[in-house]
Structures are given as C-alpha cells and as structure tokens.
Amino acid sequence: MNIALIAHDVKKEELVNLVIAYEKIFSQHSLFATGSTGQKIAEEAKLHVYKLKAGPLGGDQQIGALVAQNEIDAVIFLRDPLVALAHEPDVTALLRLCDVQCVPVATNIATAELLVKSLERHDLAWRNIVHRYRLERRSGTEG
Ligand SMILES: O=C(CO)COP(=O)(O)O
Numbered sequence: 001m002n003i004a005l006i007a008h009d010v011k012k013e014e015l016v017n018l019v020i021a022y023e024k025i026f027s028q029h030s031l032f033a034t035g036s037t038g039q040k041i042a043e044e045a046k047l048h049v050y051k052l053k054a055g056p057l058g059g060d061q062q063i064g065a066l067v068a069q070n071e072i073d074a075v076i077f078l079r080d081p082l083v084a085l086a087h088e089p090d091v092t093a094l095l096r097l098c099d100v101q102c103v104p105v106a107t108n109i110a111t112a113e114l115l116v117k118s119l120e121r122h123d124l125a126w127r128n129i130v131h132r133y134r135l136e137r138r139s140g141t142e143g
Contacts, residue, residue, distance in 0.1 A: 001073040001124060004063045005033040005041060006055065008085070011078035012040050014109050018076075019045040022116045029119065032066065034059030060090035067097045070134070073127045074119065075105040076112045 003026070007015040019026050019041050027047055032038075035054035042049045053059040066072045075098055079091065098105040104124065106112040118124060 001029045001119065001127070002066070002071055003029045003031055003119075004066070004072045004075040004077070005031055005037055005049070006060065006063065006076070007037045007078040008055075008080035009036075010080045010082075012037060015076065015078050015112075016040055016044045018109060018112055018116070019047065022113075022120075023047065025116055025120050032063060032072065034063065055090070056085070056087045058090070060087065060094045064090070064094040064097045067094065067101055067103055070101050070103075070131070072103055073124055074115055075103060076115060077105060077107050078109065078112065079107050 005015060005019070015037065023045060026045070031041070031047060031049045032052065033041060033049045034052055035057070037055075038049040038051035041047060042051070052062040063072065063075070067075070075094075077091075077094070085091065095105060095107075097103075104115055104118075106115045
C-alpha cells in the first residue's frame with residue numbers, strides 16, 4: 001500500500017513516534033510525505049520515505065494529485081487544530097480529494113492508530129481489488 005504521512009510542526013513528534021512504534025507495519029508499505037515531515041521520519045525512524053515539497057510550498061497539493069490518481073491508499077495527516085495556516089486551502093483540498101476517492105484519512109493520533117492497525121489486518125485489501133478492476137477496465141477499452 002502507498003501511505004501518505006503529513007504533520008504540522010506541533011504534531012511532527014507525535015507522527016514520528018507513531019511511525020517508530022509501528023515501524024514493523026510501516027516498513028511493509030511505501031511511504032510518501034511532505035518535505036519536512038518526510039525528512040524527520042527518514043532521520044528518526046530510519047525508514048525510506050518518498051519526499052515531496054514542503055507543505056506550504058505545494059507538498060499537500062502534490063499528495064492531493066497522487067490521491068486524485070488513486071495512487072495513495074491511506075493518509076495520516078496530523079493537523080494543528082489550533083492555528084490557521086496560510087496554505088489552509090491546500091489542506092482542505094487534500095482532505096476533499098480523500099473523500100472523492102474514498103481514501104481513508106486520519107487527522108488525529110487516535111484515528112491514525114486505528115488506521116495503522118487496520119493495515120496490519122489487511123483491512124484495506126479491497127483497494128487492491130479496486131485498483132486491479134480499474135486497470136483491467138482501462139486495458140479492455142484500450143484494446
Ligand atoms: O504544512 C504541512 C501540511 O499542511 C506539512 O508540511 P511539511 O511536512 O513540509 O512541514
């Protein structure tokens with residue numbers, strides 16, 4: 001599965017701790033992250049992360065583009081709920097696209113932990129079936 005990890009500054013430590021605590025599970029998936037979040041996870045959790053741009057410089061939108069292509073299977077986005085950010089529209093757009101594509105998204109640590117445990121139980125395997133079905137339909141219409 002392709003998992004997107006994003007955290008605002010006050011939540012970065014929390015996200016890194018989650019990744020370290022569930023390193024065994026996260027190491028079985030491909031991780032994508034906005035710039036500074038990805039940097040911190042790579043350094044502290046020692047896992048490979050595909051790093052996109054920093055959130056305020058378009059990283060949220062890049063993750064959103066992957067979600068729109070249905071290339072992300074789950075998003076953990078620990079937001080700072082107490083401040084308004086200059087790139088708030090990007091955050092809202094990303095969450096909207098998750099709803100459009102029915103991508104599971106966790107915005108706090110409690111839900112994030114449930115999502116990680118569901119990865120372990122392969123609860124998201126249905127997404128592979130959907131991917132395969134779409135690919136087959138696409139190749140069927142091309143041929
Ligand atoms: O701002 C962010 C998400 O909106 C996070 O971006 P960084 O991971 O680059 O700090």
